[in-house]
Amino acid sequence: MWRRRSGAGRNETEEPRAESQAGAREPAALTIDALGRKCPIPIIMLADQINQVPMGAVVEVLADDPAAYTDVPAWCRLKSHAHVGSVELPQGGWSIQVRRNY
Amino acid sequence: MVYLDAASTEPLHPAARDALLAALDSGWADPARLYGHARRAQMLLEQARADVADVLGARPDEVVFTSSGTQAVHLGVLGTLNGRRRTGRHLVVGAVEHSSVLHSAETHEREGGTVEIVGVSRTGRVDAGAFAEAVSAPGTALACLQTANHEVGTLQPVEEAAAACQEAGVPLLVDAAQSAGRLPLPHGWSVLTASAHKWGGPAGVGVLAVRKGTRWRSPYPQDERERRRVPGFENIPAIVAAAAALRARAAENAAGEATEEISESTRLSALVDRIRTEVPRLVPDVEVVGDPLLRLPHIVTFSCLYVEGEALLAELDRAGFAVSSGSSCTASTLRPSHVLEAMGVLTHGNVRVSLPHGVSEGDVDRFLAVLPDIVRRIRASLGVH
Numbered sequence: 001m002w003r004r005r006s007g008a009g010r011n012e013t014e015e016p017r018a019e020s021q022a023g024a025r026e027p028a029a030l031t032i033d034a035l036g037r038k039c040p041i042p043i044i045m046l047a048d049q050i051n052q053v054p055m056g057a058v059v060e061v062l063a064d065d066p067a068a069y070t071d072v073p074a075w076c077r078l079k080s081h082a083h084v085g086s087v088e089l090p091q092g093g094w095s096i097q098v099r100r101n102y
Numbered sequence: 103m104v105y106l107d108a109a110s111t112e113p114l115h116p117a118a119r120d121a122l123l124a125a126l127d128s129g130w131a132d133p134a135r136l137y138g139h140a141r142r143a144q145m146l147l148e149q150a151r152a153d154v155a156d157v158l159g160a161r162p163d164e165v166v167f168t169s170s171g172t173q174a175v176h177l178g179v180l181g182t183l184n185g186r187r188r189t190g191r192h193l194v195v196g197a198v199e200h201s202s203v204l205h206s207a208e209t210h211e212r213e214g215g216t217v218e219i220v221g222v223s224r225t226g227r228v229d230a231g232a233f234a235e236a237v238s239a240p241g242t243a244l245a246c247l248q249t250a251n252h253e254v255g256t257l258q259p260v261e262e263a264a265a266a267c268q269e270a271g272v273p274l275l276v277d278a279a280q281s282a283g284r285l286p287l288p289h290g291w292s293v294l295t296a297s298a299h300k301w302g303g304p305a306g307v308g309v310l311a312v313r314k315g316t317r318w319r320s321p322y323p324q325d326e327r328e329r330r331r332v333p334g335f336e337n338i339p340a341i342v343a344a345a346a347a348l349r350a351r352a353a354e355n356a357a358g359e360a361t362e363e364i365s366e367s368t369r370l371s372a373l374v375d376r377i378r379t380e381v382p383r384l385v386p387d388v389e390v391v392g393d394p395l396l397r398l399p400h401i402v403t404f405s406c407l408y409v410e411g412e413a414l415l416a417e418l419d420r421a422g423f424a425v426s427s428g429s430s431c432t433a434s435t436l437r438p439s440h441v442l443e444a445m446g447v448l449t450h451g452n453v454r455v456s457l458p459h460g461v462s463e464g465d466v467d468r469f470l471a472v473l474p475d476i477v478r479r480i481r482a483s484l485g486v487h
Contacts, residue, residue, distance in 0.1 A: 038431060039438075039450040040408050044486055047408070067430045067438045067449045074448040075407065078389055 028060035028097060029053040035093055039067035043075050050081065050100050057100055058084060064093030072096040104465045105424045109252055109280060109401050109456035114347070115302030121346035122304060125339035133336060134326065147338050150345035157352045158278075158294060159287055160311040166328040167307055167341050171279045171297025172202040174308035177321070177331065178275050178293045179206035182244045183215065185317030186273070190241025191215040196228040196248065196258065197444040200277055203246050204440070215243075225393040226256035226445045233259070234266035242272045249281040249288060253428050253441040253454055254392030255374075255401030257281075264290025273316050280398060282309075283351040284367060292316040301351055302459065303344030306337055370457045371399035373466045377455060378402055384474045391447045400457040403428070405442075406477050408486040409451030417476045418453075423469055428452045451477075 030053045034042035042063040050059050061072055073083040076098055084097035105113065114122075129146040131139035148162070155162040168174040183193060195207050197219050207217045220233045228247060237245045245267050250257045260276055267274040273292030281287070283301030287294070293316060298307035310331065312318050318331070325333035358365025374397075382388050387407035406414065411429025418425055426432075428439030429452040438449030455469070481487070 038410075039429075040410060040484070043450070044408050044484055047486075065430070066436075070438060070443045070446060070449050074389070074446060078387070078407065078448070 027058070029057035031060045031062065034061055034063040034065075034068065036064065038065050039071050042068045043071055046072065046075065046098065047079070050098065053100055055100055055102065059098045059100065061096045061098065062089065062093060063096060064089075068096065069094055072098065103422050103424055104461075104469065105458055106455045106461070106465075106469065107424050107426050108458035109300075109454060110426055111299045111305065112302045113458055114304060114343075115350055115459075117350040118303050118343040118347035122339050122343035125342040129338040129342055133338065143338050146342050147336060150338075150341045153345040153349050154309060155311070157348050158282065158296070158309065158311060159289070160294065161314065163329070164313060165309060165311045166331045167336060167344075168310050168328075168332050169306055169308065169334070169337070171277075171295060171300070171308040172200075173332070174295035174297070174310040175200065175202035175275075175277060176206050178295050178310050178312070179203060179244065179246060180209065180321040181318045181331070182273055182275060182293055182312075182316065183210055184319040184321055186243040190243045192239060192241045192243055193217045194233070194236045194239075194242060194245040194272075195219055196233070196246065197221050198226050198228070198251050198253075198256075198441040199246055199248055200252055200279065201440075203248075203275075203277060207246075222256075222444050224445055224447065225396075226251050226254045226391070226441065227393055227396065228258050228263070230259040230262040230266070233263050234269075237263075237267050237272045238270045242270065244275060244293075245272050246275040246277065248277040248279070249285070250398045251392070251441060252280045252401075253439055254403045254445070255280075255398040255456075256393040257396045257398065260288040261290060264288065267292075273313075280401070283348050284355075284399060293318075298340075298344030298347065301344075301348055303347040304340045307340050307344040309344075366459055367399040370459075370461070373457055373461070373463065374400065374402045374455075376466065377404075377470065380470050381473065384470060385477050388477075389448050391442070391445065401454065402456075403452065403454045405429075405448035406451035406453070407448065408484060409477055409480050410484075411450060411452050413480045413483075414451060414453060414476065417480065418472075421472045421476065423472070426454045426456075428454065 032045050076083040081101045082099040086094045086096045129143045131143040133144035133147050152162045155165045218236045220236050247263045275293040276291040277295050279297045282296040292313045294311040296309040299305040378390050390404040411427040412431040428442050429450050430438040442449040
């Protein structure tokens with residue numbers, strides 16, 4: 001039921017949030033498999049491992065806890081990294097892509 | 103225990119307790135019958151109706167009592183949609199409405215109606231322009247907007263929404279559950295719903311007000327009670343107590359304004375400001391959510407990175423603090439709060455603090471004193487330092 005239909009969670013000054021889009025995938029320098037893990041574990045894994053990739057590279061978090069879909073982009077905003085996009089996985093869950101900014 | 107969960111339910115107002123005990127003795131009979139005890143019960147019921155109508159800015163014959171705020175919303179939404187079937191079957195709701203509104207919308211969709219959900223900003227406020235555009239769609243039968251959000255406290259642009267609805271000729275249902283008895287009610291509603299236990303009345307009493315001229319037809323089988331709007335024998339002692347609590351709150355608010363003393367709302371709001379300022383200062387990696395200014399006086403919500411909401415509630419309970427959370431691990435649904443999702447803010451490690459009337463400054467300070475170490479310990483247990 002809780003579909004995002006218009007203007008979900010953004011301020012007027014911000015770009016629209018990257019939504020699930022097929023074909024938005026780009027090659028990831030690191031894949032973090034957090035499938036089956038509940039939040040906040042996927043976020044903790046991401047925070048632990050993002051510094052393993054070079055500046056500007058993409059980390060991909062695989063997660064199926066619905067909280068991760070909202071929380072990974074929110075973590076990026078709080079930590080000044082970039083949420084590149086979220087792609088639904090065929091087996092359920094998402095690949096959520098994050099670009100290391102610093 | 104320090105109770106900081108008033109948004110779930112406000113402790114019973116002393117005036118409500120007195121009224122409840124008195125009405126258990128004097129208001130037990132069937133108000134629909136024609137003998138002394140019955141007339142007495144009916145008189146109490148009608149006095150309560152007049153009192154509640156007066157505070158809410160309604161006419162007594164527009165007000166009925168339901169068995170809960172949730173039932174008031176279900177009846178308000180489905181009854182208005184029913185009454186306006188010939189106009190159209192399109193419903194507009196805000197994305198962060200109470201689940202009673204969204205579940206009514208689901209029912210409407212299952213029965214062939216359509217629903218548009220209007221999104222919110224990062225602070226949880228509905229975009230008034232998008233709402234106006236949505237209600238102008240042909241065939242719109244009803245729009246719903248809360249006065250203020252129950253999880254993050256953000257006030258909604260009800261006056262603007264009401265103007266847009268009037269322009270479009272669409273009735274607006276305003277869910278005032280979190281603000282009734284705390285803030286003046288907005289004008290321009292066609293249907294108003296509220297819940298007595300949120301303002302210090304007993305549980306089991308909701309209010310449904312339907313403006314004269316608003317088409318409404320019950321989704322239930324016919325029943326004679328409450329102007330044929332709510333089925334079943336009225337709980338008169340609880341209704342009398344609910345009205346007493348609301349009257350008392352209104353008097354307290356008016357007295358605060360008249361004497362230039364600090365009103366309870368202003369005092370609570372200052373304590374909320376303190377929490378909003380101090381939590382990010384005391385605890386690293388915290389996001390305080392909701393509008394910092396356009397908000398209810400008594401609710402503040404924040405999320406702690408790398409913390410499980412359930413563990414946080416358990417530790418706070420152990421330390422003697424009762425709060426609530428919108429994190430998925432604390433919900434029976436295993437989904438995070440739809441409010442936090444719609445806002446696009448952190449959903450894990452979430453805490454809602456909502457201050458009851460009369461909470462002491464010392465209790466708030468003690469909460470702020472225990473929180474940092476609790477968060478640090480939970481993080482350490484997950485290997486985060």
